[in-house]
Amino acid sequence: MKTSIATVSVSGDLREKLEAIAAAGFDGIEIFEQDFIAHDGSPRDVGNMVRDHGLEIALFQPFRDFEGLPEPLRAKAFDRAERKFDLMQELGTDLVLVCSSVHPQALGGIDRAAADFRELGERAARRGLRVGYEALCWGRHVNDHRDAWEIVRRADHPNVGLIVDSFHTLGRKLSPETLRGIPGDRIFFVQMADAPLIEMDLLYWSRHFRNMPGEGDLDVTGFLRAVLAAGYQGPLSLEIFNDQFRGANTAQVARDGYRSLVALMDDVRRTEPDLPQTLPALPPRVRPEGVAFVEFAAQGREAQHLAGLLDTLGFARAATHRNKALTLWQQGEIRIVVNEETSGHAAHAWNARGTTVCDLGLAVSSARDALARATATGAEPFSQPLGIGELDIPAIRGLGGSVLHFIDSGSGLDRVWEVEFDPIPGADLAGAGLTRIDHLAQTMSYEDMLSWTLFYTAIFDVRKSPMVDVIDPDGLVRSQVVEAQDGALRITLNGADTHRTLAGRFLADSFGASVQHLALESADIFDTAARLAARGFEPLPIPANYYDDLTARFDFPPGLLERMQAAQVMYDRDSRGEFFQLYSGSFAGGLFFEILQRSGYGGYGAPNAPFRIAAQKRRLGPKGMPAR
Numbered sequence: 001m002k003t004s005i006a007t008v009s010v011s012g013d014l015r016e017k018l019e020a021i022a023a024a025g026f027d028g029i030e031i032f033e034q035d036f037i038a039h040d041g042s043p044r045d046v047g048n049m050v051r052d053h054g055l056e057i058a059l060f061q062p063f064r065d066f067e068g069l070p071e072p073l074r075a076k077a078f079d080r081a082e083r084k085f086d087l088m089q090e091l092g093t094d095l096v097l098v099c100s101s102v103h104p105q106a107l108g109g110i111d112r113a114a115a116d117f118r119e120l121g122e123r124a125a126r127r128g129l130r131v132g133y134e135a136l137c138w139g140r141h142v143n144d145h146r147d148a149w150e151i152v153r154r155a156d157h158p159n160v161g162l163i164v165d166s167f168h169t170l171g172r173k174l175s176p177e178t179l180r181g182i183p184g185d186r187i188f189f190v191q192m193a194d195a196p197l198i199e200m201d202l203l204y205w206s207r208h209f210r211n212m213p214g215e216g217d218l219d220v221t222g223f224l225r226a227v228l229a230a231g232y233q234g235p236l237s238l239e240i241f242n243d244q245f246r247g248a249n250t251a252q253v254a255r256d257g258y259r260s261l262v263a264l265m266d267d268v269r270r271t272e273p274d275l276p277q278t279l280p281a282l283p284p285r286v287r288p289e290g291v292a293f294v295e296f297a298a299q300g301r302e303a304q305h306l307a308g309l310l311d312t313l314g315f316a317r318a319a320t321h322r323n324k325a326l327t328l329w330q331q332g333e334i335r336i337v338v339n340e341e342t343s344g345h346a347a348h349a350w351n352a353r354g355t356t357v358c359d360l361g362l363a364v365s366s367a368r369d370a371l372a373r374a375t376a377t378g379a380e381p382f383s384q385p386l387g388i389g390e391l392d393i394p395a396i397r398g399l400g401g402s403v404l405h406f407i408d409s410g411s412g413l414d415r416v417w418e419v420e421f422d423p424i425p426g427a428d429l430a431g432a433g434l435t436r437i438d439h440l441a442q443t444m445s446y447e448d449m450l451s452w453t454l455f456y457t458a459i460f461d462v463r464k465s466p467m468v469d470v471i472d473p474d475g476l477v478r479s480q481v482v483e484a485q486d487g488a489l490r491i492t493l494n495g496a497d498t499h500r501t502l503a504g505r506f507l508a509d510s511f512g513a514s515v516q517h518l519a520l521e522s523a524d525i526f527d528t529a530a531r532l533a534a535r536g537f538e539p540l541p542i543p544a545n546y547y548d549d550l551t552a553r554f555d556f557p558p559g560l561l562e563r564m565q566a567a568q569v570m571y572d573r574d575s576r577g578e579f580f581q582l583y584s585g586s587f588a589g590g591l592f593f594e595i596l597q598r599s600g601y602g603g604y605g606a607p608n609a610p611f612r613i614a615a616q617k618r619r620l621g622p623k624g625m626p627a628r
């Protein structure tokens with residue numbers, strides 16, 4: 001199935017758009033009229049420029065306010081159409097999108113509109129062109145694809161067909177099942193867009209908030225299933241009007257678009273197996289089994305400082321790498337690698353950012369499938385030269401240039417610790433009772449959040465939670481979770497808008513997006529807190545007001561509140577269970593650790609975040625330096 005994207009979906013001038021769209025892997029474009037008019041080259045030049053990029057112009061759009069007009073407006077509309085037909089022939093495209101009229105003088109009536117389209121079809125046919133009719137969901141008389149189809153059906157002209165757009169159908173809460181009965185060859189073009197569920201005016205929602213399939217909340221899979229079940233075989237095209245995308249990196253938005261279409265087509269292939277298999281086959285979304293390791297790049301005094309912190313957190317130096325300056329720190333199932341190499345990926349990361357998480361190892365069901373799925377959806381594979389006896393562990397580029405390694409047991413990659421490392425005898429792996437990584441928090445610019453959410457949801461079998469607002473004393477941070485059904489992998493993505501928030505400062509100080517905190521699980525947080533205190537760990541101090549408020553919100557058994565306050569433990573509860581959390585101070589420009597205990601609780605302590613952030617900021621001076 002051919003893929004396409006409307007030029008309106010990405011930023012830049014027409015040349016920049018075409019370069020990014022071609023590089024992302026699309027077959028064609030919908031040329032949006034404004035993009036053409038703004039360009040200073042003839043229609044013929046534009047057509048050639050598009051084809052020089054290896055792209056075809058699948059559609060010219062939009063032609064507005066055509067149908068249902070009284071004379072003399074009607075004759076004028078046909079004249080306008082003839083001018084656009086001239087243009088299309090120069091550009092080298094045969095299909096125009098006519099969207100349903102919003103003209104104040106447009107008259108209703110299915111037969112009147114059908115007659116207009118029959119005549120337009122006649123005129124188009126004389127030139128070998130085709131006309132597609134799309135119901136805008138805010139159209140004056142036609143705002144439902146079923147009415148648009150009825151007009152097309154009655155126009156009864158081979159050069160007149162229907163164009164459907166997932167936004168107009170799903171945004172209006174029309175069932176996509178109503179598309180199944182339309183003959184597939186009468187559907188001339190299919191536009192795909194998703195959107196977050198927000199109650200607002202349809203036109204405003206459509207023009208500003210559309211996003212890539214899978215980035216929003218609409219049933220885009222159900223929509224495409226129905227369209228393909230109807231027998232549609234034309235291109236699948238993205239038409240995304242989004243304020244953020246208009247200002248974002250052109251190449252990235254184009255890549256995200258391509259990623260979203262590949263994942264969408266794969267979802268449809270899996271859920272509608274009776275369809276003709278014209279869709280690409282790729283491995284299913286990969287089930288994450290856990291975080292196999294977190295690797296920090298650190299050198300010199302920073303590495304020593306990190307080692308000291310890991311020691312107070314109860315980690316033991318468990319092994320050293322045979323060829324490289326890597327130390328494995330372990331506690332329970334948690335493996336933290338400190339990489340002090342002076343060349344290679346980690347060294348680059350350290351040179352650019354200072355101490356930073358340069359690599360994540362994810363345990364997956366199949367590392368090979370994970371790599372295949374990731375690269376098919378547009379992720380960049382990563383490799384560096386292997387030393388003697390080292391395992392070739394599949395990897396891709398992740399957030400902010402970091403690396404994501406895939407480890408499985410099936411191909412023996414989980415033996416990397418024995419194969420590549422020498423154990424340090426006598427390491428105490430029980431430490432402070434921390435058992436596993438509960439979640440990783442990655443901080444990024446707000447405008448990159450949709451992109452990274454899509455990255456994870458396209459590759460992994462994870463669900464995304466609703467976005468929540470986290471209140472920082474100096475701004476808002478948006479937080480979105482992607483998590484495996486069983487919690488084996490949980491990543492919180494935090495999007496900062498300004499540099500004044502704690503997350504924003506971290507983004508500036510660490511020169512880009514990366515892991516800002518690691519949350520480590522304990523089965524008994526009070527026991528862990530006592531053991532940590534004995535090792536010299538200092539928890540983040542939480543103000544007394546917080547605990548006064550807790551007593552107002554919850555009933556506690558006698559003594560619990562006092563224990564929490566003594567250990568600087570914060571608390572939350574949901575319908576499933578209880579949650580306890582405490583924090584370390586920050587290090588290396590704003591990284592920190594969280595220690596938590598959950599008993600059934602499904603969240604991340606969002607109600608506590610404003611007070612935690614305020615406490616962290618108190619400990620930082622005005623320029624983000626530790627106050628003590």
Ligand SMILES: O=C(O)c1ccc(O)c(O)c1
Pocket residue numbers: 061062097099134136165191206207239
């Ligand atoms: O917002 C619009 O006007 C508009 C134009 C063309 C389309 O295909 C569409 O879905 C919306």
Ligand SMILES: [Mg+2]
Pocket residue numbers: 134165191239
């Ligand atoms: Mg559309």
